[in-house]
């Protein structure tokens with residue numbers, strides 16, 4: 001419980017909210033490329049191509065449902081999905097499973113194992129320190145994506161990456177989660 005005396009340290013809930021946004025924003029752009037002057041990505045479950053920003057942008061679709069905390073922020077668990085697959089088709093799960101098996105077979109196994117553990121109540125839990133470290137790693141990814149695309153993806157100034165970098169220099173004890181990120 002190293003409660004920081006410095007200004008604002010993100011609490012557990014804030015970290016989760018920000019992680020959600022970061023992971024989805026970064027992962028929806030996975031494999032993005034320029035088409036007709038726009039950054040686009042391919043829906044993993046139907047092949048549709050959609051812009052990574054804007055109103056009808058592609059989304060970060062979870063393979064294992066978000067309710068499973070131990071897989072919620074794993075890059076392997078979130079990939080670009082069009083709003084039809086992610087929303088109307090509820091994740092288009094069968095096609096998602098097929099895509100995972102074909103393209104990420106090892107990660108697929110790991111994710112399913114973690115999901116099983118989650119259902120039995122045996123899933124590893126992230127400590128707040130681990131979560132902070134994770135948050136920082138995702139912030140860096142977000143910044144790299146912004147640099148690459150020239151887009152401002154995180155309008156919320158609280159996502160300003162410089163803030164978190166200086167804050168979390170502790171080495172995480174990442175025995176459970178290091179392998180996938």
Ligand SMILES: [Zn+2]
Nearest residue numbers: 043046082085
């Ligand atoms: Zn789709």
